[in-house]
Amino acid sequence: MYVKTTSRKTKSGTVRYLHLAHNTWDAVAGRSVPKLLYGFGREDQLDADAVRRLVGSLSKLLDPAAALAATVEANTELDFVESRPFGGAYLLDQLWQRLELPRIVTALGARGRGRPRNVEATERALFALVANRALAPSSKLAAAEWVNHDVRIDGLDPIDDDTCYRAMDWPHQIREKLEQQVFDSAAHLLNLEVDLLFFDTTSTYFELEDADLPVARDEHGLPLPETGDGDGDGDGVSMGGFRTWGKSKDSRDDLPQIVIGMAVTRDGIPVRVWCWPGNTGDSALIRQVKDEMRDWTLSKIVWVADRGFASAANRRYLRSGDHHYIIGERLRSNSPEVKAALSRQGRYQDIAHNTRVKEVKVSENERFVICHNPEGATRDAAIRTQLTAQLTELIEGGDTLSDYERGELRGRIAAKPGLNRYLRTTPAGKLRIDATKAKAEANLDGKYLLRCSDPKLSAEDIALGYKQLLEVERGWRDMRQILDLRPVYHRLEERIRAHVIPCWLALLLIRIAETTTETTWPTIRRELDRLHLGTFTGPAGTFRQLTELTKAQRDLLAKLGIPAPKKIIEARTTPR
Secondary structure, eight states, rough: OOEEEEEEETTEEEEEEEEEEEEEEETTTTTEOOOEEEEEEEGGOOOHHHHHHHHHHTTTTTTHHHHHHTTSTTOOOEEEEEEEEEHHHHHHHHHHHHTHHHHHHHHTTTSSSTTOHHHHHHHHHHHHHHHHHHOOOOOHHHHHHHHHTTTTTTTTOOOOOHHHHHHHHHHHTHHHHHHHHHHHHHHHHHHOSSSEEEEEEEEOOOOOOOOOEEEEEOOTSOOOOSSOOOOOOOOOEEEEOBBOOOOSSSOOSSSEEEEEEEEEESEEEEEEEEOOTTOOOOTTHHHHHHTTTGGGOSSSSSEEEEEGGHHHHHHHHGGGGGOEEEEEETTTSOOOOHHHHHHOOOOEEEEETTEEEEOOOOSSSSSSEEOOOOHHHHHHHHHHHHHHHHHHHHHGGGGGGGHHHHHHHHHHHHTTTTTEEEEEEEETOEEEEHHHHHHHHHHHTTTEEOOOOOOOSSSHHHHHHHHHHHHHHHHHHHHTTSSSSSSSOSSHHHHHHHHHHHHHHHHHHHHHEEEEEOOOOOHHHHTTOOOEEEEEEEEEEEEEEEEOOOOHHHHHHHTTTOOOOOOOOEEEEOOO
C-alpha cells in the first residue's frame, strides 16, 4: 500500500492528485496494476489534519517504536541520548505499590495541619528518597540530582532538594499513623508472624565539637513545648540535648550521638523505629516500646531482647497483658540466680545451628536455659590463651621494678579490660596471673544464659528464638553499610528524626525482597541495575526502550511475583 500521484492538465496548468493505492495482480494482462483505494484530492489543497489523523489511527496498530520509526525518513538516524539504570527502582516501586504505600501516604496527607499541597507528588518524592537509600544513598541535594539524571522513577517530574525536604518532613509529622498502617499492610500481605518481636538499639554519632544545647524533655525523650520556666523539675521531665554524649555502640564515646531502636519480626521485617537522645540508657526503653505498640492490636507476644534490658522492672513490665519475654542474662553479674543456674547439674540437648541447651530449675516464675556453642567455646579459649600470654609478657620482670614503676604498669594494664580480668596483685604489690579467675572463665567458654517467662515454649524454641535476635543486628549492619544511615547531613532534631524514616522504609523493602528471593540485597541490586532504559530521539519524536531482560533478572522478578516491565516505556511524537 502506498501513495500514488496522478496528473491532469488544465487551462491553468498541471494539477497533481494524491491517492491511497495498492497493487493487485491482473491475470489477463499478466502484470500488477494499481488499484486506487482512497482519494486525498489535489496536492495543493491537501487536508494535512485529516492525513495526520489517519496516520495516528494506523500507528495504533503498531509497536510504539515501530510507529515512531515508520514516520522517520529512511535516511534519518535516531540519536541515542542517554541510558539510566532502571531495574532496581522498578522492583522497589512494585513492592511499594504492593504494600499500598501510595494509598497510605496520600490518605494521611489528605487531612491534618501541615499537609502537603500536592499529596501525589509528595508520595512520589518520598518513594524517590527511599529508593535512593536502597540504591545510591546520598544527601538530599545529591538525591535530587540522582533522581533527575541517574534513574527513572515512574510518575515523578524533575525535583529539587526543597521537594526532598518537604517529602521527608511530612512523614515525620504522621510517623505513628504511618508506621501502624504500613505494619498492618505488611502483616496482611506477607502473613507476618508476630508471636516473637525482637528489640534492640544502636547509636549513630555526629562529628561535632559540642553537643546540642539541653532542652526540657518528657519521659520518652521528646522535646516539650516551651513553658517559660525551663527548670525541668516537672514529673517525668528532664533536660538534655538530642545529639549528646553517651555510651557509644560505635566505639566513639568522644563524639555526640543519638540512640535508635528497632522492633523486628522473626523473619527480619522491621516494623517500627524510635529515636532518643544520645545519653539515653537501654534499661527503660523497652517499656516505652511495649506501651507504644499496645494499640497495634497484636496477639500474645514474646518479647526478645538482649541482656541490656534484663532489669527486674523491665521483666515485670513485659509480662503484663499476657505477654512474655526471652532475655539474655549477664553471666558475670554474680547474681544469686546466675550462680544457681551455673551450678546446676544436667545433660545438654543438641539442637540445630551448632548449639546445645540445658534447662535448669532456679525459680518458680521463670525458666533458665543455658546455651553452649562448641565453636564459641574453642574461640573463647583461644582468646583467653592469647590474653594471658600477652599479660605474662607485660608483667615479666615486674618484681624488679620500683613501686612507682610497678604502679604505672598496673595502671596501663587496668586500661585494658581484657588483660585486667586475669591480673591479680599480691599483698606485697607484686603482679601475677590470676589462675583462679582464668579457671572460672574457662567454665563460661561458649555459654550464654537466657531467662524466659513463657511456660509453654520448649528449651529449643527459647534458644532459637534468642538467636534470631541477630536479625536486628543484621538490620543495624545493613542500615550502616548498605543504606548509609551515617553520616547524617542534618542539624535540626526534627530533620534528624525525619531522616530515619526513609532509612526504615528502605530496609523494609529490601528485607521483603531478600526473604522472598533468598538472595542478598547487594546481589539483587547489582543484577537489576544492569537493566537500563535507553532514550532515543529523532525528527519525529522521542521513545524510551529497555535493554533485554537477562535470565537472572527474569528469575528475580518471577520469585517476587513482579511482572516484567514493558520493553517500550514511552513514545512521544514531536508536534508539527
